[in-house]
Amino acid sequence: MLLRYAAPLTALLMTLISLPLSAETDEEESGSAELPEELMVQCLKIAAPGAGGELTIKQLRELCNTLAREDANQQDAVRRALEALSDEAEGKDNDSDPTGNSRILERRLGMEALNRANRFLLTPHRRNYLLPVSYQEGRNIEPYTQADSQLTDQKKIEVEFQLSVKILIREGIFGDNGHLYMAYTNHSLWQAYNEDISRPFRETNHQPELILSFVNDWEIFGFRNVLNEVMLTHQSNGQSGALSRSWDRVMVNTVFERGPFAFSFTPWYRLPESEGDGPDDPTGDDNPDIEKYMGHFELSGAYQRKENILSLMVRNNLRSDNRGAVELGWSFPVSSTTRGYLKIFNGYGHSLIDYDHHTTAVGLGVIFTDLF
Known part of the structure; x- marks a missing residue:
């Protein structure tokens, strides 16, 4: 509404x-x-x-x-x-x-x-989409086996959706620039077609963020820097025991554009956690090797051709084993109020539960708020 x-x-x-x-x-x-x-x-x-x-x-x-x-x-x-x-x-x-x-x-x-300027509106943050068909090859059932969960029996087709919004906390901290936001992103994978085990949510990743955002207007090599952000980010799947996954990061995001092309570079530093006494210790690190798979940065680009938007995301750990991920996206008009969305992911970290599992996922559905 x-x-x-x-x-x-x-x-x-x-x-x-x-x-x-x-x-x-x-x-x-x-x-x-x-x-x-x-x-x-x-x-x-x-x-x-x-x-x-x-x-x-x-x-x-x-x-x-x-x-x-x-x-x-x-x-x-x-x-x-x-x-x-x-x-x-x-x-x-x-x-x-x-x-x-x-x-x-x-x-x-x-x-x-x-x-x-309008306190009755929530501002979209990342993409908001619903993919009624999300096919994932090479299911990762090991964590669910360790947790003795019914989700060892998974359907290859599920529903994937993302909800991402932000609210302004304070505007113009540094004169007429520097806006402080709180943001929240929910990325969910739902076994909606798996009636044998009562259609559970297989994985839900929660990502609250505190963002200090600066708009900009200077050029370098023909590219215009339009936005710079410093973010304090927590990401977790809200689980416990063998299924628990989480990490905290300080991230810097800088956005450039030139013509119909835009790209962002987002490096991060993971805030260290104590090792604890093993996976059952709630004070310990659930995934100490997550950077080996999720990498140390994300590079994203998008190209607009008439009403079509093509996007590319790359993550890499800058190691010889070359772990990371690639994601391709295509959004296109379906009607005056609806846009279709095709997303292809290959690599590690499609969700936190799969951070150390290589997979290929293809999703098709609709996107509600796009990159631009």
């Missing part, structure tokens, strides 16, 4: 950032300010097509006025962050930088700035 109203609410905010920044009147200070009729008409024109039939004109007018009052303190920041989006809404061509390269990440960064 929340995502359904994201588009009209964002459209409303785009109208509101065009308001002149002037001294507040007594009426505004009392909390009863209303938009001038000319701006109200503009706001309604933008909001009405995506608002749904259950909202009346009166309710839309009230929403326009409410957003105008609540977001007055953030209009300046939103205006600066969304210059490109405002131009796009007026039909201007502002999709390229001075060198003629298309800025494919401009829209996403702009939308995130809009969400920061």
Whole structure:
């Protein structure tokens, strides 16, 4: 339900950032300010097509006025962050930088700035998708055998989905830059077609993060650096005993773009844990060798061709044994509101339970929030 109203609410905010920044009147200070009729008409024109039939004109007018009052303190920041989006809404061509390269990440960064100005919206973080068909060759049943679990009997086809959101904690820590977020990503593998053992979730990985994010606009070798982040990340499957997997990392993410191509480089440092007294000791390290398989960095790239987005992710441990992973993705339009998603993974770490198990997984479904 929340995502359904994201588009009209964002459209409303785009109208509101065009308001002149002037001294507040007594009426505004009392909390009863209303938009001038000319701006109200503009706001309604933008909001009405995506608002749904259950909202009346009166309710839309009230929403326009409410957003105008609540977001007055953030209009300046939103205006600066969304210059490109405002131009796009007026039909201007502002999709390229001075060198003629298309800025494919401009829209996403702009939308995130809009969400920061609206406390009723959660901002997508990583990709959000649902793959009703996820086929995995070479099932890893050893951990479940050790735990005496029914999941030793697995179907090769399961359901895979990911939910990833973030919320703003504090904006503009360093002047007009430096935004602190809390994020959460849930990646689940569900044996939905395995009715013999009551359709259990085979694995669920939880990844809460604290993120300090900086937008940027400088170039090197023709590539524009648009975003830099420092992240404190915990990842766990929420299990105990032989099935327990977890690790903590400090990560740095830097994002570049040039034309229809964007890439990010994310190295990390694993925070050390005590060895404990074995796998049954809850204070010990569940997976001391995880870096040998999951590597020390992740390199991701994406290329947009019309409405299609092709992506590549590579992880490597920089060792002679060459462990790591490769993931290919393709998202494509299915309808005006739906995009298809094909994902192919090969290597280690498709999930935490499989961090030391080499597998190939192919999934097909829909993606709700893409890279850009």
